[in-house]
Amino acid sequence: xxxxxxxxxxxxxxxxxxxxxxxxxxxxxxxxxxxxxxxxxxxxxxxxxxxxxxxxxxxxxxxxxxxxxxxxxxxxxxxxxxxxxxxxxxxxxxxxxxxxxxxxxxxxxxx
Amino acid sequence: xxxxxxxxxxxxxxxxxxxxxxxxxxxxxxxxxxxxxxxxxxxxxxxxxxxxxxxxxxxxxxxxxxxxxxxxxxxxxxxxxxxxxxxxxxxxxxxxxxxxxxxxxxxxxxxxxxxxxxxxxxxx
Numbered sequence: 001x002x003x004x005x006x007x008x009x010x011x012x013x014x015x016x017x018x019x020x021x022x023x024x025x026x027x028x029x030x031x032x033x034x035x036x037x038x039x040x041x042x043x044x045x046x047x048x049x050x051x052x053x054x055x056x057x058x059x060x061x062x063x064x065x066x067x068x069x070x071x072x073x074x075x076x077x078x079x080x081x082x083x084x085x086x087x088x089x090x091x092x093x094x095x096x097x098x099x100x101x102x103x104x105x106x107x108x109x110x111x
Numbered sequence: 112x113x114x115x116x117x118x119x120x121x122x123x124x125x126x127x128x129x130x131x132x133x134x135x136x137x138x139x140x141x142x143x144x145x146x147x148x149x150x151x152x153x154x155x156x157x158x159x160x161x162x163x164x165x166x167x168x169x170x171x172x173x174x175x176x177x178x179x180x181x182x183x184x185x186x187x188x189x190x191x192x193x194x195x196x197x198x199x200x201x202x203x204x205x206x207x208x209x210x211x212x213x214x215x216x217x218x219x220x221x222x223x224x225x226x227x228x229x230x231x232x233x234x235x
Contacts, residue, residue, distance in 0.1 A: 003155060036211075036221040038156075045225035046156070051211055051218045089156050093220040099170055100146070100220045104155040 004029065004090055004103035011109040017078040020106045022090030023071060028101060030071040034093035037066060037075045040105070041086045050075060077108070085110045113137035115145075115207050115226035122232045123197050130193035131229045133207030140164050144210035145190040146222055147181060151203040161210065162190055197233045204228045 005023040012018040022029070022037075029035055037050035048057055050066035053073060063078045073090055090103040118132040133145060146161040160171040162181045169181050183190045190207055206229075208222035 003157075032219070034219040034221070036218070038222075040156075045206065045227055046208075046222075047225075048211060048221060048223045051221035057211070057213070057223060091156075091158075091220050097173065099161070099172060100158040102148075102156040102158060 002101075004092060004101055006088075006090060006103040006106045008104075009107045009109065011111055012077075012080045013111045014080050014082065016080050017076060018080060018108065019077075020075045020088050020090075020108070022073045022075070022092075022103045024073070024092055024094075024101075025071055028071075028092040028094035028098075029068065029073050031095070032093045033068070035066065035068060035073040036091045037064075037073075038089045038091065039084075039086045040089060046089065080110050082110050084108060113224055115209060115224055117205075117207060117226035117229045120230040120232070122234075125197055125199055125233055125235055127197050127233075128193070128195050129197055129231065130191050131205060131231070133190045133192075133226050135164075135188040135209070140188045140209070141185045143212075144217070145183070146208045146210065147179075147190075147192050148206045148208060148222075149175075149203045150206065150228075156206075159192075159205075164188070164190060197231075199233050199235075201231060202233045204230050 035053045038046040040046040053068045054066045065076045147159040149157045159175040162169045164183045164185045207226040209224040211218045211221040211223035
């Protein structure tokens with residue numbers, strides 16, 4: 001099964017909002033509400049920021065929010081800060097044969 | 112502090128075998144699922160599979176089934192990823208990650224604790 005499709009890059013200025021899309025199929029994102037998002041600063045371990053499409057783990061600011069429509073999930077970041085500059089990966093459960101797939105990653109640049 | 116500590120970087124030749132480790136510390140991981148994730152140079156994350164430390168029940172991604180072997184030793188809170196015959200295309204960073212559980216529920220496809228990664232370089 002192919003990776004989920006994300007834009008290669010997005011950008012925004014401090015204080016602005018950005019949205020990162022993650023497109024899958026009816027066999028993964030479209031069929032399950034098990035989408036997660038990770039923030040990955042190069043050289044560091046990825047960090048879980050959204051699980052189950054919309055839920056934030058403890059300690060993740062509410063500037064980060066997730067949503068889903070059909071086969072596409074989205075991560076929105078409001079009030080952009082310099083430290084938000086990182087790679088963002090989406091991830092979805094894809095059933096009992098494929099199990100889990102990731103997106104290709106999106107590089108967020110804070111201008 | 113709850114953390115996963117991975118073994119150090121490896122430099123290997125094609126055809127060699129390798130076993131890397133991921134040790135949990137800060138509490139007992141015996142009821143946890145630990146996933147392995149590959150990141151090839153300049154590429155995205157790829158889910159390889161997952162192992163339950165309690166009884167070593169394992170699930171492999173179809174892309175990695177037969178290519179690697181996952182194992183665990185719950186007595187020492189450690190999961191392993193091994194290759195019997197490395198290829199140059201196995202060159203990558205490998206992460207272990209704990210499946211996220213909270214309030215008695217565990218969440219499919221969500222991983223809250225990640226190791227620092229193990230770089231594997233395979234070259235002749």
